Amino acid sequence: MKRLLLIPLCLMLMQGLAAQTPFSRGVNLTNWFQGEDAGSIQFRKFTSQDFTQIKQLGCDVIRLPVDLHNMTSGAPDYTVDPVLFCLLDSVVTWAETLQIYLLIDNHSFDPSVPTSPDVGQILTRVWPQVAGRYQNRSEYLCYEILNEPHGISDQLWGSIQQETIDAIRAVDTRHTIIVGPSGYNGYEDLAQMPVYADTNLIYTFHFYDPFLFTHQGAGWSTPSMEPLAGVPFPYNADSMPPCPPELTGTWIEDALGYYNTQGNADYIRSLIDIAVEFRDEHNLNIFCGEFGVYIPNSDNEDRVSWYGVVSDYLEEKSIPWTIWDYKGGFGLFEKDSPELFDYDLNEPLLEALGLNVPEQQTYALLPDTVGFTIYDDYLAQRINEASYTESELDYYSTLYPNNDQYCLFWSGGPQYSQIAHDFVPDRDLSQLVEAGFAMDLMVRGNHEAIRFDIRFVDTKTGDASDHPWRIRTTLNSYTPGWDNRWHHLHIPLNSFTEHGSWDNETWYEPEGKFDWSAIDRMEIVAEYGPFDNNEVWFDNIRITDQDTATVIETGTLGMEQSSLPFSETRLSARPNPMSSSTSLSFDLPENGPVLLTVYSVTGIRVRELLNTTLSQGSHTIAWDGKDPAGNSVPPGIYLCRLFTGTATGYCRVAKVTGDW
Numbered sequence: 001m002k003r004l005l006l007i008p009l010c011l012m013l014m015q016g017l018a019a020q021t022p023f024s025r026g027v028n029l030t031n032w033f034q035g036e037d038a039g040s041i042q043f044r045k046f047t048s049q050d051f052t053q054i055k056q057l058g059c060d061v062i063r064l065p066v067d068l069h070n071m072t073s074g075a076p077d078y079t080v081d082p083v084l085f086c087l088l089d090s091v092v093t094w095a096e097t098l099q100i101y102l103l104i105d106n107h108s109f110d111p112s113v114p115t116s117p118d119v120g121q122i123l124t125r126v127w128p129q130v131a132g133r134y135q136n137r138s139e140y141l142c143y144e145i146l147n148e149p150h151g152i153s154d155q156l157w158g159s160i161q162q163e164t165i166d167a168i169r170a171v172d173t174r175h176t177i178i179v180g181p182s183g184y185n186g187y188e189d190l191a192q193m194p195v196y197a198d199t200n201l202i203y204t205f206h207f208y209d210p211f212l213f214t215h216q217g218a219g220w221s222t223p224s225m226e227p228l229a230g231v232p233f234p235y236n237a238d239s240m241p242p243c244p245p246e247l248t249g250t251w252i253e254d255a256l257g258y259y260n261t262q263g264n265a266d267y268i269r270s271l272i273d274i275a276v277e278f279r280d281e282h283n284l285n286i287f288c289g290e291f292g293v294y295i296p297n298s299d300n301e302d303r304v305s306w307y308g309v310v311s312d313y314l315e316e317k318s319i320p321w322t323i324w325d326y327k328g329g330f331g332l333f334e335k336d337s338p339e340l341f342d343y344d345l346n347e348p349l350l351e352a353l354g355l356n357v358p359e360q361q362t363y364a365l366l367p368d369t370v371g372f373t374i375y376d377d378y379l380a381q382r383i384n385e386a387s388y389t390e391s392e393l394d395y396y397s398t399l400y401p402n403n404d405q406y407c408l409f410w411s412g413g414p415q416y417s418q419i420a421h422d423f424v425p426d427r428d429l430s431q432l433v434e435a436g437f438a439m440d441l442m443v444r445g446n447h448e449a450i451r452f453d454i455r456f457v458d459t460k461t462g463d464a465s466d467h468p469w470r471i472r473t474t475l476n477s478y479t480p481g482w483d484n485r486w487h488h489l490h491i492p493l494n495s496f497t498e499h500g501s502w503d504n505e506t507w508y509e510p511e512g513k514f515d516w517s518a519i520d521r522m523e524i525v526a527e528y529g530p531f532d533n534n535e536v537w538f539d540n541i542r543i544t545d546q547d548t549a550t551v552i553e554t555g556t557l558g559m560e561q562s563s564l565p566f567s568e569t570r571l572s573a574r575p576n577p578m579s580s581s582t583s584l585s586f587d588l589p590e591n592g593p594v595l596l597t598v599y600s601v602t603g604i605r606v607r608e609l610l611n612t613t614l615s616q617g618s619h620t621i622a623w624d625g626k627d628p629a630g631n632s633v634p635p636g637i638y639l640c641r642l643f644t645g646t647a648t649g650y651c652r653v654a655k656v657t658g659d660w
Contacts, residue, residue, distance in 0.1 A: 020318070021202055021285050022139070022176075023101040025311075025353075026061030027054060027326035028290065033066040033088070034107060038081040039394035039409075044381040048094040053341045054326065055100050057355045062100060063289055063322040064091065065107035065147065068130070069122055078125040083396045085133055086405075096138045103178060103322070104130065105144040105289070111220060114151020115182075120160040124167040131172035143168060144178035144289070148185045148206065154192035157182040165198055178287065180204040185289065187271060190278040205275050206290040206324075207310060210262040212255045214306070217297030223250050229297035231256075233306045235263030265309045272310075276317050288314055288321040292330035300335070300346070308352035315354070323353070338363070338425040367428040367517065371437060371544035374421060374522065377406045382424050386521065389417040391531060400555035402442040402486045402539040403639075410524070411535040418525040426459050429493065430517040432543060438492045440549060442539040443475065445482035446557060450534045451475070453527040454491075455499060459518040467501035469514040474527075484557035486539070490547045550597075550605050552639060554650070571642045577654035578625060580632075584609070585620045586642055586649060595643040596621060598653075606633060625655055 032045050054062060066088075072078040088104075095102035106126075109115065123145060134141055145164050149157050161179055168177060179201050181189035187205040208214045215221055216228040227244035237260070243253040261267065279286045291310055293303045307323075314321050324330045327339045332355075337344035343363040350357045373380045379395060387393060391413030401407035410419055429437075439454065455472035473496050480487035498510040524538075540549060571586045584596065596610035607627050623640075626632050635655050642649040 021287055021320045023061035024320045025315075025355075026059040026063065026101070026322040027332070028063045028065060028105075028322050028324045030065055030325040030328050033064060033071075033084075035067060036070055037394075038071045038083040038087070039396050040385070041084070041087055041395070042385045043087050043090075043378045045384070047381055048097070050341075051094045051098055051100060053358075055098050056358060057332075057350065059355070060100055061103065061320070061322060062095065063103040063105050063144070065105045067108050068106040068126055069108035072126060078122055080126065080129045080133075089133075092134060092137055092141060096140050099140060101140050101142065103142045103144050103289075105147055105178075107147045109147050109149070111148070111150075111184075112222070115146075115149040115157070117152060117156060119146070119149075119152075120163050123160065123164040127164055127168050128171045131168045131175070135172035135174065137175075139175070142176040142178055142202070144204065145180070147180075147289075149180070149182045150184045152182055154182050154189065158192075158194045162194065162196060165196060165201075169198065176200050176202060178202045178204050178289070180289070187275040187278075190275055190286075195282050195284065202285045202287045203278075204287045204289040207272065207288055208291060209268065209271050210255075210259065212252065212259055213263060213298070213302075214293045216294065218294050223247060223252070225252065226297075228252065230299065231259070231263075232299065233263055233302040234265065235260050265313075268306075268309050269313050272313050272317065272319070275319070279319075286319055288319055290324040291321065292324040294329055295331070295335050296329065300348070304346075304348045304352045307349060311353045340425070363425070365426060365428055365518070367431040368543075369431055371432070371542060371546075374541040374543070375408055375538065376540050376542070377401075377404050379421065384422040384424050386420040386422040387418060388420065389413050391417045391419075391526075393419060397537060399537070400553075400557065401537075402444075402554070403552050407442075407537045407539040408541075409535070409537050411531065412533070413526060413531045415526055415529050417531055418523045420521055420523045422521045423519060427519045428517040429456075429519050429543070432545075433493045433516050435545060436492060436494070437543055437545045438490045438547070439473075439541070440488075440490050440544045440547070441541040442486050442488055442549070442551065443480050444484065444486045444537040444557070445480070446484055446535040447533070448477045448482050450477065450482050450536060451528045452531075452536070453499075453523075453525045455523050455525060456496070456516075456519050457521050457523060458515045459520045460503070461518075466513070467503040467508050468520065469501045469510075470499040471496045471514045471516075472499045472527075473497070486537075486551045486553055488549050488551050490549075493543070548605065550599055552599060552641065571640060571649035571651045573640065573651050573653045576651075577656045579656055581622060581624045582653055583620050583622050584640055584642075584651070585618065587618050588614055588616050588644060590616050592644055594619075595641075597641050597643075598623060599639045599641060600636070606638060623653075 029046055033041055035041060051062070071081050071084040092102060127143065130143065145161055165177055177200065179196065180203065181193045183189035185204055185206045187207065190203065190205055193203065213231045213233050215225055216231045217226055219226045227246045230239065230241040232239045243256050247253055275286055293306055311321065326332055331339065332346055332349060333339040333344045334346050340363060342361050345358065345360060347357050347360065374383060379385055392411045394409040396406045397409035398406060451474065453472045453474050455470045458469050460466055460468045473491050480489055498512065498514050500510045501508040571584060573582045573584050575582055588594065592613065594610050594612060594614045597608050598606040600606055609621055609623055633655060638653045638655060640651050640653055
């Protein structure tokens with residue numbers, strides 16, 4: 001008798017366990033790894049600190065949309081760009097360190113373009129590369145095959161998804177895979193999915209109903225819902241907006257007519273129950289990967305009310321979720337704010353979602369008193385890439401950077417093409433200007449006719465007579481010399497000249513109103529004509545009072561990598577690594593001047609060892625591991641540069657403590 005009772009009890013427990021996922025609630029980090037290519041990723045938009053803060057809110061999962069197909073070489077091989085893996089590796093490590101789940105979401109889709117029937121040819125090439133890269137990483141990593149497939153039959157998509165599962169499992173049998181239905185991952189399409197044999201899957205759906213409320217103001221819908229505003233939740237007849245004239249005769253007019261039946265909590269719960277029924281019928285793990293309300297045209301109280309209804313019911317039904325999104329048009333921050341964690345969180349929304357509410361402070365713009373970096377391999381945090389250009393722009397060029405891994409490349413485009421770096425929040429540079437700070441950068445160009453402006457643009461105020469005023473400096477062939485080599489520029493901010501303003505399709509001549517205390521952005525602009533075949537590289541862009549940066553020529557454009565002067569026959573160090581000293585040896589092909597200098601890896605000169613004329617032949621110079629003041633330099637990597645007048649050579653020296 002006891003055995004008969006025990007067996008169904010065990011089955012019930014097993015079913016309960018099968019319906020659990022290892023995470024519960026979190027956010028989507030949007031517009032980060034989404035773009036036309038890996039070179040457009042603004043890596044420091046989010047940092048490990050953001051991951052820590054997201055966990056402080058009470059989240060245990062982050063869904064990371066990646067335009068994965070754009071980050072490849074394209075047909076036929078779809079080889080993933082190494083830059084993507086380099087950046088993604090760090091993100092995976094942050095998640096593992098914090099023990100927060102990271103869902104790599106293949107967000108390669110266009111809502112207005114049907115999913116191609118041939119998409120499997122891409123998925124089965126791309127995902128094995130990703131799985132191969134991360135097969136040995138922790139369980140905190142999951143793979144989501146494709147976001148919101150649509151315009152493709154359920155049967156065809158089901159078979160393509162199976163092929164992709166098989167392709168991943170041929171490489172990685174450990175990590176959880178997230179699968180979803182066609183129909184934009186709609187909950188109603190879950191029932192049309194195959195129940196796959198693989199048991200390490202999570203079935204996802206998205207929730208944006210009633211769509212009339214959640215997407216009022218959205219320009220990407222058909223027709224555009226930008227004219228629609230003020231739709232309440234829950235439904236209130238007294239506050240319902242009329243149908244905008246532009247939308248008369250469309251489905252939106254019809255939806256406004258029956259919104260009284262949909263704008264309520266019971267309707268929302270009935271729709272989520274469709275996903276619950278699918279889960280319970282098949283004993284599967286399900287997950288709501290997206291839900292949210294677009295901010296611009298919705299009332300915040302109504303928006304908060306909707307989030308409370310949806311999140312409460314998802315949790316009541318034990319459905320984990322990630323909201324769309326963290327920062328952005330559907331995000332957790334106050335409308336039109338800089339989205340700063342300590343200042344701008346939407347507290348009522350966090351409460352409605354059951355998240356922790358950190359104490360918020362009042363933000364005040366204070367003058368900068370120290371310099372800061374704009375670009376050094378990556379665009380700095382709180383500086384948004386905001387370019388409007390048809391140019392080629394690559395933030396991760398590996399073509400002989402001045403130092404470290406990358407440099408910023410800009411080429412082509414019509415007149416007024418620009419690289420724009422938006423300061424978020426705005427910056428007050430007034431004290432730095434008074435203190436003699438400068439824009440300090442490395443720049444390299446390929447053509448003597450190159451000419452462009454570097455400028456700052458201040459913030460337009462509410463005063464009708466105010467405009468976004470500009471102040472600029474011009475770079476041309478007389479400034480750095482465009483000879484395919486790096487040049488160091490140190491341009492005092494107080495040497496910039498006012499230029500005027502372009503506002504509302506009107507040009508305004510300078511009026512002496514430029515305001516250094518309210519800087520909105522920095523721009524690099526093709527002010528004087530189309531850029532055509534001009535090519536320019538930038539590295540180490542900073543605002544600083546130190547004029548100490550030194551050019552490190554890691555190669556000259558046009559030289560093959562194999563001919564770069566990183567050869568021990570040119571310059572070598574013994575011992576290397578060194579503990580206290582090393583000897584630098586080189587061969588001089590003819591009599592002439594010799595300059596031998598030691599630099600840090602950031603380009604700062606450490607010590608000049610030689611600056612003299614030597615005869616042809618072999619030479620050895622000792623470096624005692626000290627700076628000019630006789631102090632031992634700290635452990636690390638140092639770059640030794642040899643210049644002979646006719647050739648340049650390098651070697652890297654590691655300094656360690658104690659015996660090696």
